[in-house]
Amino acid sequence: MNDFVTLHVQDNAYALYLDDERGSRIIPEPVGIFAEAIVQDFIVAQIEISAEESALPGLFWVYNRHSRDEIKKNHAAKLATAIQNQTRWFQRLVRRADTDWQMFHQHNVIADVQRLAARYLNLERDWVHATVDIGNDRCPACSSVLMRPVPVICPNCQCILDKERYEKLAFAK
Secondary structure, three states: OOOOOOOOOOOEEEEEEEEEEOOOEEEOOHHHHHHHHHHHHHHHOOOOEOOOOOOOOOOOOOOOOOOOOHHHHHOHHHHHHHHHHHHHHHHHHHHHHHHHHHOOHHHHHHHHHHHHHHHOOOOOOOOHHOOOOOOEEOOOOOOOOEOOOOOOOOOOOOOOHHHHHHHHHOOOO
C-alpha cells in the first residue's frame, strides 16, 4: 500500500506472580521484544499467510519514534519489502476467496480482509460487493438477529415472523 500508519510503542512491563507471601513483581519488557510480539502475533493470526512465499501482512517495527517521511527515507528497504509481502498475501487471499466463492456462492464465506485485498489489487469480483444487510430486527421468540429482508420464518427457531406472507405460501409437509 502506498499509504501506511505508524504506531508508537513504549517500554512495557508485566506482573509476575510469585506466591501469596511475596505477591507479584513487576518485570520490565524491552520495547523491541514487545514490538516484535505485536507484529508476529498479528501476522500468525491471519489466514493465507506463507513465510515460504513471503506472503505476509506488511508489518515491521523499528526503534524510536519516526514520522512517515522518516520511515520512507530511512527505512525504504523495509517498507518496500513490507509492500511486496503484503501484495503477495493479498493475492493469496483473493485466490482463496475465488475458490470459496466458486464452491459456495455465499457472502459469509468471504472475509472483509479478502474484499480489501481485491480492491487493493484493483480486481473486480462478484464477491467484492456481496454483503449481507443485517438490521436491528430480532426474532420475538429466540431474539436472534435477522437478515433483511426479514424472512417469513425465523431460520433459528422456525417461529413464523410474517403470518400474512406465511399463509400465502405453500410448504411441503
